[in-house]
Amino acid sequence: MKNYPIWKSFTVVSLVLLGIIFSIPSIIYDENSENWFLKNKINLGLDLQGGSYLLLEVQLNVLYKEELDNFVDSVRLISRDQAVKIEKIDIQENEVVVFFGNEEKIKDIRDTFFQMYRGVTLQINNNKLSIKLNDEYRKIIQDSAIKQSLEIVRKRIDESGTKEPLIQRSGKKRILLQLPGVKDPERIKDLLGKTAKLTFHIVDNENTSALQNNLAPFGKIIVPDMYDENTKYLLDKRAVVGGENLVDAKGSFDQTEGHAVSFRFDTEGAQKFGKVTTNNIGKNLAIVLDGVVITAPRINSAITGGSGIITGNFNAQDASDLAVLLRAGALPAPLEIVEERSVGAGLGADSIAAGQIAAIIGMVLVCVFMILIYGTFGALANVSLIVNLFIIISLLGTIGATLTLPGIAGIVLTIGMAVDANVLIFERIKEESLKQKKVFQIIKNGFDRAMSTILDANITTLIAAVLLFAFGSGPIRGFSITLSLGVIASMFTALMLTNFLVYMYLSFANKKELKL
Amino acid sequence: MFGLNKIIPVEPNINFLGLRRNFLIFSILAIFISIGLLSIKGLNLGIDFKGGTLIEVSTKNTSIGELREILSSSYSDVSLQEFGNENIILIRLQNKSNQESIETVNSVKNLIQDKVVEFRRSEFVGPTISSELLFRGFQAVSFALIAILIYIWLRFEWQFGFGAVVALTHDVLFTLGLLSILNVEFSLATIAAILTIAGYSINDTVVIFDRVRENLRKYKKLELVDLFNLSVNNTLSRTIMTSLTTLLALVSLFVFGGEVIRPFALTMIIGVIIGTYSSVFIAVPTLLIFKFRPQDEDD
Numbered sequence: 001m002k003n004y005p006i007w008k009s010f011t012v013v014s015l016v017l018l019g020i021i022f023s024i025p026s027i028i029y030d031e032n033s034e035n036w037f038l039k040n041k042i043n044l045g046l047d048l049q050g051g052s053y054l055l056l057e058v059q060l061n062v063l064y065k066e067e068l069d070n071f072v073d074s075v076r077l078i079s080r081d082q083a084v085k086i087e088k089i090d091i092q093e094n095e096v097v098v099f100f101g102n103e104e105k106i107k108d109i110r111d112t113f114f115q116m117y118r119g120v121t122l123q124i125n126n127n128k129l130s131i132k133l134n135d136e137y138r139k140i141i142q143d144s145a146i147k148q149s150l151e152i153v154r155k156r157i158d159e160s161g162t163k164e165p166l167i168q169r170s171g172k173k174r175i176l177l178q179l180p181g182v183k184d185p186e187r188i189k190d191l192l193g194k195t196a197k198l199t200f201h202i203v204d205n206e207n208t209s210a211l212q213n214n215l216a217p218f219g220k221i222i223v224p225d226m227y228d229e230n231t232k233y234l235l236d237k238r239a240v241v242g243g244e245n246l247v248d249a250k251g252s253f254d255q256t257e258g259h260a261v262s263f264r265f266d267t268e269g270a271q272k273f274g275k276v277t278t279n280n281i282g283k284n285l286a287i288v289l290d291g292v293v294i295t296a297p298r299i300n301s302a303i304t305g306g307s308g309i310i311t312g313n314f315n316a317q318d319a320s321d322l323a324v325l326l327r328a329g330a331l332p333a334p335l336e337i338v339e340e341r342s343v344g345a346g347l348g349a350d351s352i353a354a355g356q357i358a359a360i361i362g363m364v365l366v367c368v369f370m371i372l373i374y375g376t377f378g379a380l381a382n383v384s385l386i387v388n389l390f391i392i393i394s395l396l397g398t399i400g401a402t403l404t405l406p407g408i409a410g411i412v413l414t415i416g417m418a419v420d421a422n423v424l425i426f427e428r429i430k431e432e433s434l435k436q437k438k439v440f441q442i443i444k445n446g447f448d449r450a451m452s453t454i455l456d457a458n459i460t461t462l463i464a465a466v467l468l469f470a471f472g473s474g475p476i477r478g479f480s481i482t483l484s485l486g487v488i489a490s491m492f493t494a495l496m497l498t499n500f501l502v503y504m505y506l507s508f509a510n511k512k513e514l515k516l
Numbered sequence: 517m518f519g520l521n522k523i524i525p526v527e528p529n530i531n532f533l534g535l536r537r538n539f540l541i542f543s544i545l546a547i548f549i550s551i552g553l554l555s556i557k558g559l560n561l562g563i564d565f566k567g568g569t570l571i572e573v574s575t576k577n578t579s580i581g582e583l584r585e586i587l588s589s590s591y592s593d594v595s596l597q598e599f600g601n602e603n604i605i606l607i608r609l610q611n612k613s614n615q616e617s618i619e620t621v622n623s624v625k626n627l628i629q630d631k632v633v634e635f636r637r638s639e640f641v642g643p644t645i646s647s648e649l650l651f652r653g654f655q656a657v658s659f660a661l662i663a664i665l666i667y668i669w670l671r672f673e674w675q676f677g678f679g680a681v682v683a684l685t686h687d688v689l690f691t692l693g694l695l696s697i698l699n700v701e702f703s704l705a706t707i708a709a710i711l712t713i714a715g716y717s718i719n720d721t722v723v724i725f726d727r728v729r730e731n732l733r734k735y736k737k738l739e740l741v742d743l744f745n746l747s748v749n750n751t752l753s754r755t756i757m758t759s760l761t762t763l764l765a766l767v768s769l770f771v772f773g774g775e776v777i778r779p780f781a782l783t784m785i786i787g788v789i790i791g792t793y794s795s796v797f798i799a800v801p802t803l804l805i806f807k808f809r810p811q812d813e814d815d
């Protein structure tokens with residue numbers, strides 16, 4: 001082995017061995033192994049192992065609207081104190097415009113209002129007061145809504161028994177969910193589709209004309225029944241107690257009432273609930289979930305124990321789902337599903353099988369072609385190519401990358417492109433062999449001259465791959481990862497391994513002249 | 517030892533640049549037709565970019581016609597397609613709003629429940645997401661072109677960067693034009709394919725440019741046209757070899773890789789052929805626009 005440094009051989013051989021050893025976990029692929037070594041396997045993406053991907057958007061508009069509604073209530077209260085008549089209130093997308101009967105006290109109203117809400121822009125124009133949400137205020141609402149939503153979504157998913165879910169914020173107002181193994185996300189979607197805002201309100205049975213005219217007086221709201229839209233209730237707008245005071249909820253079964261949800265309040269909730277039920281014996285108490293009345297039982301006696309049950313026309317699943325929602329808490333705003341991709345395990349398995357076949361056949365074709373064209377040197381390049389594949393697999397496994405279907409395509413593509421570096425080297429060697437006779441000098445020049453071309457050519461491919469990673473999403477990222485790793489590995493195998501193999505071959509074969 | 521590489525001579529002497537006018541006209545025509553096709557016919561956008569619902573089912577004892585009958589009574593804009601074999605059927609629906617499509621998936625599933633062995637996949641992309649994805653895809657391709665331009669500019673003279681980007685733009689437009697004619701579905705994976713083609717084509721171009729640069733230093737007296745010809749000829753066997761091995765792998769992916777990956781493989785095959793062509797016949801002749809000879813200026 002003329003002129004071939006020991007350290008270099010050592011590096012090459014050990015890197016190759018590492019590549020082969022660390023690809024073992026992914027090749028064996030024991031899904032449930034707890035062995036520290038076998039755990040270093042490739043993660044399969046949802047498109048290969050089956051599962052659901054959901055992208056949810058927090059409906060911030062609902063929150064802004066709620067805030068605007070609060071403004072309206074406050075302005076009404078203030079103007080009542082100041083004895084100013086309000087002529088009209090105009091709620092727009094981002095602002096409330098209040099028209100007053102006269103202009104005299106409008107400044108006072110504005111100042112009082114400004115003491116209550118800081119994050120607003122107030123503008124007076126004759127008898128008009130416009131109240132606008134500031135951008136910063138909107139941002140605060142947005143951030144806290146996302147944070148809260150994430151937490152609630154996480155709790156609900158955990159309660160649903162999904163294994164290894166991935167839940168993360170995505171962009172400004174979205175939440176990304178990956179649920180491996182979930183084939184049919186209907187139940188999850190049901191769980192996430194409800195805001196689950198639970199409130200208790202006293203029912204106003206006296207003001208029957210309001211219900212008939214379908215016009216709620218100030219401080220009251222009209223809410224439909226859950227099961228019958230035509231049945232409506234007139235309720236105090238103020239909730240006596242809400243879901244945030246619940247500490248526990250579970251599905252239960254009662255001989256007379258059927259399936260129900262039993263719940264327990266925290267101390268504060270229990271106190272409030274006790275007080276309200278004590279003061280309102282004989283009235284009805286409506287239990288409102290997401291804007292509909294589930295039930296409105298009569299308060300027969302004070303309930304001071306801090307617990308109760310909610311009955312409705314539930315079946316066992318309804319009751320337990322409602323209990324899950326109540327335990328997890330209410331979402332600050334509804335979530336809308338803006339993207340969903342679910343893959344069954346069958347398709348995933350088919351994709352893996354097809355990918356493997358394509359990779360093997362591609363590999364065989366390329367290897368045969370290389371041997372046909374370059375003979376022994378082609379065979380050496382093939383060894384590099386196979387090692388290249390091991391290195392990609394071992395890198396994917398050790399960095400815990402996710403292999404997707406496009407990722408498999410990236411590997412197959414790499415098989416075709418990885419020989420490029422070898423081809424560049426061999427072509428240079430071919431040229432050099434015309435110029436001189438010294439075998440090892442030919443080889444050395446061939447590798448040296450090909451080096452800069454190989455670097456330039458591969459870096460441009462890497463640029464494309466990195467950008468793909470930066471702008472791509474999900475499966476496409478899988479493609480950019482395998483492509484990048486493939487490009488990097490192919491540079492190593494060509495410049496170091498092929499180089500090593502060629503030197504070894506020439507030393508042992510003791511070639512006096514080189515014809516490629 | 518087979519050594520079939522002797523088929524391609526080490527120093528071939530083909531006058532590539534002599535034909536440059538013909539190829540230039542061909543390419544310009546192709547680009548105009550592509551742009552025309554893209555603006556008139558457009559691309560066959562998949563749900564990634566158009567939004568909508570897609571459901572893949574495997575069926576038993578039923579025909580695509582039967583399913584179509586069941587579904588078209590409820591949906592006016594449903595389209596069905598066999599996917600790989602006659603038992604696998606792809607159902608596509610166009611939806612207007614997010615809420616609507618969630619319900620659509622469920623009701624479609626209910627309608628055909630008893631004809632179906634397995635719901636292999638269901639995808640829904642809402643209108644906001646699809647336009648975002650399209651924008652981001654466009655962004656990625658543009659940034660890739662710019663980044664590659666900058667890299668080439670740093671590593672070579674700027675004229676090379678210009679030549680490379682002309683060739684790249686040519687490849688992207690030409691490929692898109694062919695996708696439009698062939699009605700290949702345009703999806704996120706296609707964007708990935710286009711970016712990879714960009715990477716591949718530039719890779720090819722860089723190898724030739726590298727040789728041009730080397731030859732510019734080596735043969736100071738040679739006419740530019742001859743020098744470019746020589747460079748293309750020097751690298752010809754590599755260009756052919758690498759394209760062939762890449763195509764072998766891609767054809768294998770196209771044939772055996774499964775139905776889902778097929779549009780990607782097809783796009784790549786088209787792109788690799790066009791990319792190889794453009795490196796030789798577009799990128800190099802573009803350099804002739806610049807009467808550059810850095811060494812001459814130095815002297």
